[in-house]
Amino acid sequence: MNKSIISYLKRTKLIQLIIVVIEVIAFFAILSINTTLRKNLYTNSNLLLLCAAAWVFLLLQVVFIFIDFFQLNHFNNIEDEQQFKHFMEESKGMLNRFSMDTMFKSEEVAQVLENVGCSMIEISNLREANEQYGRDAGDRMIDDFCQMLESVGNDYGIVVRNGGNEFLIVIADCTTELMEKCLEELDNSLAVYNQEESPYPITINSTYVLNSEHNFQRFSEVLTLAYRQLHK
Structure with a gap:
């Protein structure tokens, strides 16, 4: 209705x-x-x-x-x-960027912004895989990485498809130790995947921002800094 x-x-x-x-x-x-x-x-x-x-x-x-x-x-x-x-992104089963922005506009969720941590991750060899093996291989890499990212990230916070080749892990009440632990688990899962499961190895670049160090008032500012750090 x-x-x-x-x-x-x-x-x-x-x-x-x-x-x-x-x-x-x-x-x-x-x-x-x-x-x-x-x-x-x-x-x-x-x-x-x-x-x-x-x-x-x-x-x-x-x-x-x-x-x-x-x-x-x-x-x-x-x-x-x-x-x-x-x-929700039906194809990947994770939040998209629009949903993340919408959530942080609500008063209840906005209260956690002060200590939020946001990691931005990209598959660094996706373009190479698309060119070398074809787009089907690239799509499979994205699907497999989404599953891997959700498996690790959901234990810490919210996993977000930022669009295209970028992903986020957003953690409330985040510390350096907690974020580093999360990314270390992701690296370990990725190493196992590359050794045992896929003919198309996945490599990633990642960075993170802790808002407790910057005191941004909007989540978009956290994302902007993370994007600049990732692509500098």
Whole structure:
């Protein structure tokens, strides 16, 4: 369900709730003002039954309105989840750059920016492999490296496809020791892969930025510095 439709339905339900509250206030105001009606309420069983039915009806209206609010919030959460899935790169199963930028724009995630660490990695021999073995070989190298990177990086933070031949490992509360340990594990996995599994060896270049050393206010600034370091 579209978010605009959900917002419209929420406003409609809020108006319904306000109307019910006004009805309740008017009902008890009439009882307090009209003493004859109030006295008849206790002596006339039919009037009492009618009022009781009206109370039950109003109560049920309130209950169903709150149930509708709950359902609309549920649909809203589903919509958020679907949007998040839209950010995922279906071919590689990892976050893309757009999703990373979107996440750091939210207040909750932006709070971790102060101590975030970001490693930028590229497959340095991809162009050579494409030229020597063909693009199928290059695509396989990217697929294999993505799996390897996720296997290592997901234990430390978030793995991101930055686009093309660049990848990120983003770690919250990152220290030099933690980032070095992560990259060392990646190097070890890469060494095993090159020795045992692939006819197309993979070599990489990498660098990293710890925001605790720079105090950038935007994640894009962290990425810019990492990019400059990688390509200098």
